[in-house]
Amino acid sequence: MTDPPPTHDIEAVFREKGIPFTRQRRLIWEFFAGADRAATITEAADALRGDGVGQATVYRTVTLFSDLGLLARVQDRRGDICYTAPPIGHSHPLVCGVCRKVVRFDGDGDVRDLEARLGAESGFAIYGHHLEVYGICSECRTAKDGDHAG
Ligand SMILES: [Zn+2]
Ligand SMILES: [Zn+2]
Numbered sequence: 001m002t003d004p005p006p007t008h009d010i011e012a013v014f015r016e017k018g019i020p021f022t023r024q025r026r027l028i029w030e031f032f033a034g035a036d037r038a039a040t041i042t043e044a045a046d047a048l049r050g051d052g053v054g055q056a057t058v059y060r061t062v063t064l065f066s067d068l069g070l071l072a073r074v075q076d077r078r079g080d081i082c083y084t085a086p087p088i089g090h091s092h093p094l095v096c097g098v099c100r101k102v103v104r105f106d107g108d109g110d111v112r113d114l115e116a117r118l119g120a121e122s123g124f125a126i127y128g129h130h131l132e133v134y135g136i137c138s139e140c141r142t143a144k145d146g147d148h149a150g
Contacts, residue, residue, distance in 0.1 A: 028061045037100040038082035096137035
């Protein structure tokens with residue numbers, strides 16, 4: 001059993017909301033969905049310039065995708081804002097702060113305990129969470145020789 005490709009699903013999301021899924025939006029989506037690491041808006045714009053997609057369009061579209069929950073906003077170790085496309089369904093990104101490689105995980109077994117405790121302590125009715133975890137991947141740790149950033 002394989003999941004349908006993300007492009008298939010994102011079109012359904014747009015259709016549902018009555019937002020046109022234009023050629024430019026498709027290109028921008030495919031850039032992020034096909035990447036195994038998070039990218040900045042500038043990097044996406046650089047990669048898509050040859051396809052006639054301008055930086056302002058990339059910026060607006062990434063903001064739209066982010067608002068729709070289709071792109072997660074993360075940061076690298078330098079503090080640069082990057083975006084990564086989650087697979088369809090609920091998961092969380094584990095982001096390498098150096099190379100921005102993204103690994104997805106489902107931590108909700110653990111998060112549920114925290115939510116239950118917070119709900120009990122605060123009296124809030126908890127309805128959701130937003131979780132990213134940051135680290136340095138094994139490749140970047142291996143490559144650390146000569147990296148004086150420590
Ligand atoms: Zn890395
Ligand atoms: Zn979760």
